[in-house]
Amino acid sequence: MTLFLQQLFNGIALGSVYSLVALGLTLVFGVLKIPNFAHGALYMAGAYVTYALLTIVGIPYLLAIAIAALVLALMGVVLERLVFHPLRDRSHVQAMIAAIGVLFFLEASAQKLFGAEFRMMPTPYGGVVNLMGVTVTTQRLLVIGASLLVMIVLFLFLKRTVTGATIEAMAQNRAGAQLVGINTNRVSMLTFAISAALAAIAAALIAPIALVSPTMGEVINTKVFAIIILGGMGSIPGAIVGGFLLALVETFTTAYINADFADIIGFAVLVIVLAIRPTGLFSKGT
Amino acid sequence: QQVVNIGFSGPLSGGAAFYGQNVQSGIDMAIKEINKAGGVKVGNEKVTFNLVSLDDKYLPNETATNTRRLLQQNNAPFVFIPHAGGILTVQGFNQRNPEFLVVAYSSEPKIVESGNKLTFMLPPLYTMYHEPFVKTTMQAHGKKLGVIPTTSAYGKAWTDTLTAEWKKQGGTVGANNGVDYNTTTDYSAAVTKTLAEKPDVLFIGGPSQPTALVIKAAREQGFKGGFIVMDQAKFEEMDQIVPVSQMEGAVGVLPLRDFRGPAAQKFVAAYRAQYKKEPTSEMALNYMGVHALAKAMELAGTTKDVAAIRAKLPDALKAMPKDKNVYNSTGVDESGHMIAQRIMGQVKGGRITQLTSTQR
């Protein structure tokens, strides 16, 4: 039972990070129909920016995360303008290739600036609490709490504000959005900004647990793609549910089968779900 | 006056870039030293060296292409390669025309088992660690081993032989909960599962920094026992991530900086000054490798005949300047394996201390 609870907690902590990263990816896909293969690289960049702010500039952790989110939002905007906006009416494969180019560039830049080594991100939340035999580290509580907070804020922003509604509107009908006077360019930029900021926040939250390195985005990249496919491309609840689902499959595979099989089973679940429901869990029927 | 190119093909980008750069820096340092001292005298000629490094991203096919390039474009008689896949691939053609010496930095047994005549293997076989590691930790902590190392090829091989040794000495071994240390985001799930078996000792290891994280996760979840740390992880890098106090009860490779002997101390000081980071055995062994080759050229009186140079390697290690022989090597065995002292360490009383020394 304790084992189960402990793994549940582990899974939820990991799931919050997956969900946060997947949300950014699914938002961009939903609104712009771009499979942004550079998303993992933005995640990585977010971790490094936070790391630099913490260790070089010496800003407190939470403030550093906030600033990193802003910096990444800006990077997202630049990326949208320079690369993805010009490709918006082209085939997905082309956007994918361009995204791979961006990924190469960001990874190489990180290695050039910070070196190839793993780096440890310091955190003030190093404590451990024991709840009914379950080890609860403060950092993981922070991961869960902050992710949930960010998701709620994002949800309220999308559902309760007119600006948020413009994002949903554009996802549902781009021309319709233009027709009511929404500046779709601005919404694209906003979406990229939010997407990159979410990735940065997720990375900064998990980094004290998982280390920072130039290639840290590659692994998460495949996973979040799996997640948004699992959840249904462009679906926000799909990204959240998919994120927790994959994390729980992974942790429970680790717990009850074998850690080495966690990935394989995660992807097997994806293949099975898609074979049964080709468009993912949360897509509307075709 | 002749310049000999020394080739290096290793990961300089991607996930293993840090490792590749470490190896590269050891080679680089030795070459710079030799050149600064005016080179070596081969026959009647002064010979200096030039390092040609190529990135292979840890991919064997890239290693093969790089190696051919080093041979054809740079006439390099030696190619340093720090990963088993690449080494095994080029061993397929290093005894053909043109011949070249593979300088292997990998402790994969197959590399020397194949009987390749032109291979010089730098690190000691990892199996030498097993017996003392198991003995020490089993005595100190108990007979139950939890297994949670990295799942790389190297990690798997280590796991197989180590767990066999653990059983041989009368212990019990839990399920293998290995995870890929290069791709895992959160180790807690694997640690939780391993700790559920209530082990006394954990076998861990992979790149240093993730290894430290596994220790951290285990301690957070209340693990009180000891650790057997695979030689890929280095205490002197791990203590950058977790305090030494958390590593209490761990056995592993003694940090180079704690290795007694003038050559080691000199090397550590020089390396830190030049590269602004902590040197480990990766740097030191490759550094020794270059010096040994230079000496062997001198002794063989040729820069081209790699078989002759290879033949002189055992003598070269004995004859090489004492202050370059970081690990007090006494030679090279039949199969091309460098015989060196690698001292084992343990964390005891909050300090990293020497365990026992063995020779191979």
Add this chain to the structure above:
Amino acid sequence: MRPGVVITALALFAALLIPVITKNGYYLDVLIMAFIWSIAASGLNVLLGYTGLLSLAHAAFFGIGAYTVGILMLKHGWSFWLAWPTATALTTVLGFLLGLVAFRTRGDAFAIFTLAVGVIVTQVIARWEHLTGGRDGLNGVPQPGKVGPIDFSEQSVFYYLALGALVATLYVIYSVVKAPVGRAFVAVRSNEDLARASGIDTFAHKQRALMLSTAIAGLAGGLYATYLGFLGPAASAVTVTFTLLLYVIVGGAATLAGPVIGAFLLVVLAQLLQASQEYQHLILGPLLVVLVLFFPHGLMGLWQKATRRFNRPAPAPAVIATSQEAERAQR
């Protein structure tokens, strides 16, 4: 005579001469690898370019082909000349099985479904130690034996084998795409509903395109195994598919020469950039972006624009439906 034909003939002539001119093992190695990658990329092009389906499991089939040859030769002592066709046949059959399930999905979902399959294949290769040697890989895969006086372990001789395999592959693709069956591939890409209405069994044709493409991937993988002598799980990794995809798109999808041009250009470029060491990806990354932004139909697109004469199909414009088309298709 068309300029394309003249250039092809010249290129083939030059390719035949190279081993006569130089014995430089490095040059030959780069060219042999470029041939092998060209074959694999051409296989991807059958599916992506002509049929409009993006399979991200392509490298998985390349890997399966390679491992089949490796295992049969190394562990069972088969001759390469038997192992190679067997590997190709196996990847063909596996392609068929993949299609049975994968063609339930369309568009992006198909791409990602195959991505997941690709990931799984790599993972299985890495874990099925008994068969594949796991992460250690397989070492010492022999070279093709002698055939009469011809010794294929000689690099310059192997060069001709790889070149021959590439030419044969291109001949097959060329024959297929101009035959009714290949025209039907294009019909599927262009307008699947109309294809169905016109009586084309689109499922069967997608299956054929997938099988042809996986067969070619297996063929390339087999060459790779015997040439390199060592196999690791990385050969089947999804990153390899992405690399092949780069070759196809940069060279120009749905053209015979595109994948070959792309592969040669990028393989050679990577070698040139090796000199710049840590800057190689700093240069390659933006270069890819620029190529995609300014040459949407790849280098062959440029060529076709220059020599446009409406009697050939334009290169596939949108391989996966663009957002607008996707929206329209939903309605």
Add this chain to the structure above:
Amino acid sequence: MHNSAQNGGQTGSSGQGALQVQDVTVRYGEFVALRNVSLTVNPGEIVVLLGANGAGKSTLFRTISGLQRPVSGTISYNGENITGRDAAEVIGRGVAQCAEGRMLFPELSIQKNLILGAFIHRRDKNGVNRGLEEVYELFPILRDKRHDAAGSMSGGQQQMLAIGRALMARPQLLLLDEPSLGLAPLVVEQVLEVTRRINATGTSVLLAEQNAYAALQIAHRGYVMENGALTLEGSQAALLGNDAVRSAYIGV
């Protein structure tokens, strides 16, 4: 037959709601969708644009709204050149479109669709609320279903929502692209009736229709478009009386 805007309210082309399209040509790639199209809507008029499927009506509408850039020609609105302006700017000046295919946000609620319709007035909260009331007044069914997803409604209701959403922008010129598409004849009559009422409050209307007979009933003037070019223009009566129009678009 030439422009004889007898019923067209006040004439003159620079009053509120005046649209002038001059020599506009639009291409999709190499396909010419509109060829030198010139057309005028005078303030207060309902002008109908007749044309078969694919004639280019929607293309013209998209071009006026700034969703499509013309390769040549000018579009001016209230005397100002708006050629090639962003869609957001065009609607900001008072030209709203109820587009072909409705272009609703199917997963958003009806109310949210309407609120987004007033996007350009989003800072004027009271104005938006007043607009909502007016639209609900016009189409009571929308008020009843205001919390439902737009996509869940029947085609006719969705069409009402699309018109309502366009009205939320408080346009002086309303572009209606085939509002009767997919609607039962009864609903068609209702929609046209609403159009007439909107027009009565001073809004000019440019209406594209295939259902020529019904549309001509409420229009002041009309144009006929074929294969991307205007081939006829005239008053309501003139068009209704024209044999070619009768045979092609009304049926004899």
Add this chain to the structure above:
Amino acid sequence: MLSVENLGIQFGGLKAVSGVNYSVTPGAVNAVIGPNGAGKSTFFNLISGFYQPTSGRITFGGEDVTRMPAHKMATRGVARTFQTTSLFKELPILDNVLQGHRLRMRSGIWDAILRTPRLRSEEREARERAAFALDFVGLSPRDPRPVGMLTQEAQKRVSIAIALATDPKLVLLDEPAAGINPDETEGLVRLIRKMVDQGYTVCLIEHKMNMIMNISDHIMVLHHGQKIAEGAPREIQGNPAVIEAYLGGGHRA
């Protein structure tokens, strides 16, 4: 010929077609009319195998073809065009029409690689067939432009030529006259007449009433997915239910 019994299909809660009983009159122009959204295109989709009916039965030439997939229906001899002109846009005319004959060929990949005699004879046959179909609709096979660049009218003809190249018995035309001007509509009417004269059976959806009344031998009227009337043009024109539902109160035919 084709006939349906109690045919119906439901999308979610919407009965797009329900309880339709109908037989196509061979060798004639059979029109299907009805308001927008009445289910006409859906009816075509059902009988051409694009949709699977949720109720009822379809027979063609005596065979039960109720759940037969689209490509098999085409092989049986049911060809169709789409409401929005649907072509292989980036291909030239000839390649478009050649696709239409693929269903009569057996050659596959091996034939292509080995250039078998079968491939060659089939290819020759396909080209003859394409030439015939193009000649029938009055287009030249030599136009090298992608068909997406042709005029609406030419595109309509290409789509009919593709259908003819399949060697059909029954041709379903969904609003073939949409988007072409009255003159061109005349030409199209002549083309459809010619098809019937040559022995094809035509089933036609159209909104252009003058054309329908002038060309059809038989009309079925759908409304809300149900058949509300059926008969000769004269009867339909005078049918109060049809006037009410479709032609409209104001319609004076």
